[in-house]
Amino acid sequence: MTKQVIELSPDERRKARQRAYYALNREKIRQQQREYYQKIDKEVHAARVRKYRHEHYEQNLAAQRAYRKKNRAHINEQERIYRQKNKEKVQERQRKYANSHEEQIRERRKKYYADNKERFHQYYVEHRYEFCLERLEGSSVRSMELIQQQVPDKVSLLFEKWSFEMIAHKKILWQLQRSGIYPGNRLYDDCYDAGMLAYLYTIHRCALMDYQHVEAYLWKLIRIFINCAIIVGKRNYPTSYNDQWICPASGEEQISFVR
Numbered sequence: 227m228t229k230q231v232i233e234l235s236p237d238e239r240r241k242a243r244q245r246a247y248y249a250l251n252r253e254k255i256r257q258q259q260r261e262y263y264q265k266i267d268k269e270v271h272a273a274r275v276r277k278y279r280h281e282h283y284e285q286n287l288a289a290q291r292a293y294r295k296k297n298r299a300h301i302n303e304q305e306r307i308y309r310q311k312n313k314e315k316v317q318e319r320q321r322k323y324a325n326s327h328e329e330q331i332r333e334r335r336k337k338y339y340a341d342n343k344e345r346f347h348q349y350y351v352e353h354r355y356e357f358c359l360e361r362l363e364g365s366s367v368r369s370m371e372l373i374q375q376q377v378p379d380k381v382s383l384l385f386e387k388w389s390f391e392m393i394a395h396k397k398i399l400w401q402l403q404r405s406g407i408y409p410g411n412r413l414y415d416d417c418y419d420a421g422m423l424a425y426l427y428t429i430h431r432c433a434l435m436d437y438q439h440v441e442a443y444l445w446k447l448i449r450i451f452i453n454c455a456i457i458v459g460k461r462n463y464p465t466s467y468n469d470q471w472i473c474p475a476s477g478e479e480q481i482s483f484v485r
Contacts, residue, residue: 362420
């Protein structure tokens with residue numbers, strides 16, 4: 227059985243020699259670095275470092291990206307372990323940074339969105355079925371389960387105060403009619419269920435965040451969830467949802483191109 231010999235480039239051989247030398251003389255090198263740093267002028271050293279980073283910014287950035295791409299799995303695992311061990315510390319640091327740089331973060335987000343608006347829109351158009359399906363069957367349900375565990379009493383109180391028949395039923399019917407979804411339409415049941423899901427999610431979300439404008443929030447979510455159901459239905463039923471009907475008497479599918 228022959229061993230496979232891997233040929234290294236000159237640059238890789240040089241780096242391997244450097245790593246081996248550092249591993250053997252680590253403490254000696256670090257002591258020399260500490261002594262050197264104590265002797266030099268700190269401001270001069272900092273200015274030299276800033277100048278080097280400025281002159282080699284693109285080169286260093288490309289090297290960092292290449293390293294992260296090559297070692298992505300290892301880096302992600304190390305970051306996950308660190309966040310798990312220092313969860314509260316990381317969250318507190320993030321909150322402090324967000325509070326002290328609120329205006330800069332907002333402006334940076336606006337600029338980034340403006341520069342990439344077309345790309346975001348194109349990505350959404352290509353993946354909107356997955357987004358809508360996740361909203362209806364994944365993220366909303368998981369969120370309600372977590373909220374129910376956190377504030378069950380508030381959720382129960384809001385259900386008693388804002389019943390489905392009082393605030394949701396008529397709004398759902400109005401939005402279905404506005405979207406061209408009538409009782410004979412094949413998507414009617416799915417869209418009505420999406421409206422009911424919007425009501426449930428509204429109650430849980432308002433209980434968690436102490437929102438006071440429950441009806442306005444519900445109106446917004448009913449429109450969003452029904453539109454998601456339409457997008458998912460158009461993929462599941464290839465025929466256009468405006469043309470796909472069910473005969474009320476027989477339950478058989480009918481195709482109607484003229485209303």
